[in-house]
Each structure stands twice: as C-alpha cells, then as structure tokens.
Amino acid sequence: xxxxxxxxxxxxxxxxxxxxxxxxxxxxxxxxxxxxxxxxxxxxxxxxxxxxxxxxxxxxxxxxxxxxxxxxxxxxxxxxxxxxxxxxxxxxxxxxxxxxxxxxxxxxxxxxxxxxxxxxxxxxxxxxxxxxxxxxxxxxxxxxxxxxxxxxxxxxxxxxxxxxxxxxxxxxxxxxxxxxxxxxxxxxxxxxxxxxxxxxxxxxxxxxxxxxxxxxxxxxxxxxxxxxxxxxxxxxxxxxxxxxxxxxxxxxxxxxxxxxxxxxxxxxxxxxxxxxxxxxxxxxxxxxxxxxxxxxxxxxxxxxxxxxxxxxxxxxxxxxxxxxxxxxxxxxxxxxxxxxxxxxxxxxxxxxxxxxxxxxxxxxxxxxxxxxxxxxxxxxxxxxxxxxxxxxxxxxxxxxxxxxxxxxxxxxxxxxxxxxxxxxxxxxxxxxxxxxxxxxxxxxxxxxxxxxxxxx
Numbered sequence: 001x002x003x004x005x006x007x008x009x010x011x012x013x014x015x016x017x018x019x020x021x022x023x024x025x026x027x028x029x030x031x032x033x034x035x036x037x038x039x040x041x042x043x044x045x046x047x048x049x050x051x052x053x054x055x056x057x058x059x060x061x062x063x064x065x066x067x068x069x070x071x072x073x074x075x076x077x078x079x080x081x082x083x084x085x086x087x088x089x090x091x092x093x094x095x096x097x098x099x100x101x102x103x104x105x106x107x108x109x110x111x112x113x114x115x116x117x118x119x120x121x122x123x124x125x126x127x128x129x130x131x132x133x134x135x136x137x138x139x140x141x142x143x144x145x146x147x148x149x150x151x152x153x154x155x156x157x158x159x160x161x162x163x164x165x166x167x168x169x170x171x172x173x174x175x176x177x178x179x180x181x182x183x184x185x186x187x188x189x190x191x192x193x194x195x196x197x198x199x200x201x202x203x204x205x206x207x208x209x210x211x212x213x214x215x216x217x218x219x220x221x222x223x224x225x226x227x228x229x230x231x232x233x234x235x236x237x238x239x240x241x242x243x244x245x246x247x248x249x250x251x252x253x254x255x256x257x258x259x260x261x262x263x264x265x266x267x268x269x270x271x272x273x274x275x276x277x278x279x280x281x282x283x284x285x286x287x288x289x290x291x292x293x294x295x296x297x298x299x300x301x302x303x304x305x306x307x308x309x310x311x312x313x314x315x316x317x318x319x320x321x322x323x324x325x326x327x328x329x330x331x332x333x334x335x336x337x338x339x340x341x342x343x344x345x346x347x348x349x350x351x352x353x354x355x356x357x358x359x360x361x362x363x364x365x366x367x368x369x370x371x372x373x374x375x376x377x378x379x380x381x382x383x384x385x386x387x388x389x390x391x392x393x394x395x396x397x398x399x400x401x402x403x404x405x406x407x408x409x410x411x412x413x414x415x416x417x418x419x420x421x422x423x424x425x426x427x428x429x430x431x432x433x434x435x436x437x438x439x440x441x442x443x444x445x446x447x448x449x450x451x452x453x454x455x456x
Contacts, residue, residue: 027211030069032182034207035062036083038099040091041148043187043200057204060085060099065205075109081127083203092138092198093147101188101203103129105166121172125186131162135199156198164188172209177221182209333377333452340369341449346408348446353403355411363408367415370450374421381453383423384409389442390429402426408448423453 037057065083072078082102088095105127112118135158138144145151170184182205189200215224220233220240227240234242238250247260247267254267261268270279276289276296283296290297299308302315307324309315314325344366347356355363374380386405388397405424413419429436434444 027178027214028071029213030067030071030077030209030211032065032067032069032205032207032209033063034065034182034205036060036065036085036206037204038087039202039204040089040199042202043091043189043197056090058087058089060087062207065207069107075112077107077109077123079105079107079125079127081105081129083205089133089199089201090147092135094133094135094138097134098132100132101129101164103127103164103166107170119174119180121174121180123170123172125166125168125170125184127166127186129164129166129188131164131188132160133162133199134158134160136160152198154198162190162199165191170205177214177216177219178211180209182207329377330452330455333373333380333455336373337382337450337452340366340373344448344450346404346448348404348407351400353400353407355407363411364415366450367412367417370412370417370421374417377455379454379456381421381423381455383425383451383453384412385449385451386424386426387431387433387445387447387449388429389445390432390436391442394428398426398428400426401428405448 037054037059039057041056060083064085065081067079067081069077069079081104083100085099086096087099088097105125107123107125110122110124112121135156138156138158141155143151143153144156166186166188168184168186170182172180172182174180184205186203186205187200188203189197216222216227217224217230218227218233218240220227220235222234222236222240224230227234228238229241232240232242234240234250241250241252243250243254244257245254245260245267247254247262249261249263249267251257254261256266256268259267259269261270270281272279272283273286274283274289274296276283276291278290278292278296280286283290285295285297288296288298291299294310299310301308301312303312303318303324305312305318305320305324307315307319312319312324314323317326319325343362345362346359348354349356370382384405386401386403386408388401388404390397402424403426405426409422409424412422429445432441432445433447435441436445
C-alpha cells in the first residue's frame with residue numbers, strides 16, 4: 001500500500017516564521033485544494049487507536065479534494081467539500097473502489113477575534129455528506145471476521161451510497177494574508193440504521209488554502225473602504241494611517257514622527273542628561289547617573305568601603321567582599337584550623353590505636369601550631385576527629401576511629417596542649433575524603449582532622 005506523510009513535517013517547518021493574519025470579514029471566500037487519506041482500520045479499533053499509524057492510510061494523490069469556504073459572520077464559516085479517488089478497505093475486505101465524499105460543513109475558529117484569524121488558525125468542524133463506496137459484495141447477518149482480524153457481531157447489508165455525518169478539526173497556517181497551509185482530520189460516521197460502525201472512517205487532508213475578496217492597496221491589513229491612508233501602510237488604531245516611530249501618536253499629529261516620544265511632549269522624546277535610562281522629567285538627580293529604584297540618584301556608600309548601601313549588609317561598618325561586612329572572628333579561626341589540617345598525617349599500627357613513631361615529628365609540629373592558635377584565642381576549644389576507610393565492618397571502624405582520635409588527643413596533651421581544650425570524636429568510615437576504590441584513596445581516608453568546637 002502507498003505510504004504517505006500528511007505533510008506534518010512541512011507544516012512545522014513553514015509556519016515557524018509566519019506572523020501575519022487574515023481578516024475573514026474582509027476576505028469572505030476561501031478555497032482549499034489538496035490530497036486526502038482514508039483510514040478505515042482506526043475507526044474499528046476505537047476513535048484514536050492507531051490514529052497516527054500511517055501504514056493503515058489509503059492515500060489519494062494531490063488535487064483529489066477541494067473545499068470552498070464562505071465566512072458567515074463572527075467565528076463561523078460554511079464549506080462545500082468534495083473528494084474523490086480509488087481506495088481499498090482492508091477492514092471490510094474491499095479492494096480498490098471508487099470513493100466519493102461530498103457535503104456541507106460548519107466551521108468554528110478557536111482563536112482570534114470575531115473578524116480576524118491569526119497565522120495559527122485552528123478550528124472545529126461538523127458536517128453532513130453524501131458518501132459513495134461500493135460495499136454491495138459485503139453482507140452478513142450475525143458475525144463477520146474483518147480483514148484486520150477482529151470479529152464483529154451484527155447485521156450488515158452492503159450498498160453503494162450512504163448518508164454520513166462528520167466531526168473533526170483542522171488548522172490553517174497563514175503564511176500571508178491570503179495564502180496558507182491546511183491540515184485537517186474528520187471522523188465520518190453513519191448516524192444510525194443497520195450499519196453500526198462498520199463503514200465509519202477517518203479522512204485526513206493536507207492542502208494549500210487561499211482567501212480572497214478583499215481590496216487593500218497598501219497591504220496593511222485594512223481594506224481600502226476603511227483606510228484613511230489607503231496608499232500608505234498603517235495601523236488599525238489610526239484607521240490605516242502610520243505611526244512611524246511606534247510611540248502611539250500617528251504621524252500627522254506627531255512633532256517628531258521618526259523619534260518615539262510621549263503625548264505630553266507632542267510625540268518628542270524627553271532628554272536623559274546623565275544617560276542613566278531615566279528621562280530628566282522623572283529623574284531626581286538629572287545630572288548624576290543613578291538606578292531607577294533610587295529615582296535616578298546614585299546610591300550612597302555611608303561607610304566608604306566601596307560597597308553602596310543597597311548591597312552592603314553592614315552599611316555602617318567598613319568591610320570586604322562579598323557583602324561589605326568586616327571579616328568575622330569565626331571565619332578567621334576556621335581558616336587557620338584548615339591550615340593545620342593541610343598535612344596532618346598520622347600513621348597507626350594496623351587495626352590498633354597506637355601511633356607509630358614515624359608520626360611523632362608531625363604531631364610535634366601540629367602541637368606547636370595549636371599552641372600558637374590558642375595564644376591568639378585562649379578560649380578556643382577544638383575537636384580531634386578520627387576517620388577510617390571502608391575496610392571491615394562499620395561498627396568496628398567506628399570504635400577504631402574513636403580510639404585513634406583519643407590517642408592523638410593524648411599525644412597532643414603530652415606536648416603541652418592544656419587538658420580540656422581538645423575533645424576526641426570518631427566518625428568511622430563516614431565522610432570519606434578520597435575514593436575507597438584504590439589503596440591510595442583508602443590511605444587518604446585513614447586520617448585525623450582538627451575542627452572548631454567553640455570559640456568563646
């Protein structure tokens with residue numbers, strides 16, 4: 001069976017750049033010409049089951065469907081539609097037969113105003129149609145196995161001509177005021193009788209559409225009979241006359257037609273002497289640049305630390321980045337403690353809390369650094385935190401880290417750190433500093449670290 005793509009990709013590509021609209025009241029007539037596809041199998045499975053399965057579509061070549069549309073008023077239009085072609089009905093096991101669908105429809109636009117449809121122009125449609133398709137070879141009184149494999153129950157006596165009703169939706173993509181692309185889909189169904197839903201079908205359409213019937217010499221979207229400047233493109237709010245600078249004052253009343261300005265200044269712009277984006281008439285400091293939120297005046301810097309008061313969290317105390325506040329004692333101490341931690345490496349006997357002699361020099365060094373810190377901050381209290389890698393059980397590692405931290409506290413106190421200054425804490429294998437997937441990473445995680453417990 002022929003393959004088809006309903007031009008959806010083409011539609012998506014083309015309508016992205018479109019921004020024009022068509023005025024239905026001024027373009028009352030339209031014609032759509034295109035191709036159509038018939039889908040019998042989706043109607044049998046459920047209204048939208050297989051709706052986008054194009055393998056089930058019976059495609060009829062271009063110029064096989066035509067619609068003539070007439071605007072009725074408001075958002076309503078009527079159409080006279082006809083389509084023709086040869087298609088097969090796999091569901092009812094009918095080979096290529098002449099297919100004719102012709103009737104009347106009523107459309108309702110979903111977007112836009114009553115007299116105007118925009119470039120993206122969706123609509124709903126209902127209709128009634130004469131349908132010709134030869135089912136005379138298909139008859140059953142009880143059950144019937146369809147070509148799609150389903151078995152249906154009911155009675156069907158095939159004939160050639162049917163009355164059907166329609167419900168559907170479509171979209172017009174207007175590339176200009178008069179030309180666009182139409183994509184639509186209608187569900188055709190028998191309103192009653194003995195046919196049940198056996199011959200219901202979807203009909204999908206893609207085609208080009210044209211609107212006509214309007215005279216507009218300057219192509220500004222306003223028909224000449226309502227255009228006070230019919231030979232110069234203009235705006236609807238000025239009855240078709242232009243506003244070149246877009247300031248809301250039409251050119252004939254604008255003292256500066258090519259420079260946007262307010263009405264109270266006769267369409268001319270206010271000056272901005274200090275170039276801060278605020279016109280002099282609303283700038284409290286017209287010769288000093290300043291932000292709008294301060295009425296055009298510069299923000300003060302009360303403490304003269306380089307941070308204006310609007311961003312300075314300590315506007316009365318000179319400070320530093322990032323917030324204009326002086327550096328707090330807590331921050332200074334934390335930074336110094338981190339410097340102590342830089343190379344604080346202690347080696348222990350395997351699975352024990354005994355410090356190996358090779359680490360004595362390092363502990364001597366760190367004890368001296370802690371003494372210097374305590375000299376500056378005599379009320380400082382510190383934690384000695386112990387950690388392990390993830391080898392072994394977590395419970396064992398927790399206890400081992402506690403014993404090792406206690407060993408380091410004892411060693412530091414033996415080197416002159418006053419009792420009560422240091423507290424031992426163990427964290428086991430939590431908070432790894434390095435990966436535990438390599439020997440080097442595990443060595444990195446078997447560590448001790450200093451942290452601030454309290455400053456005062």
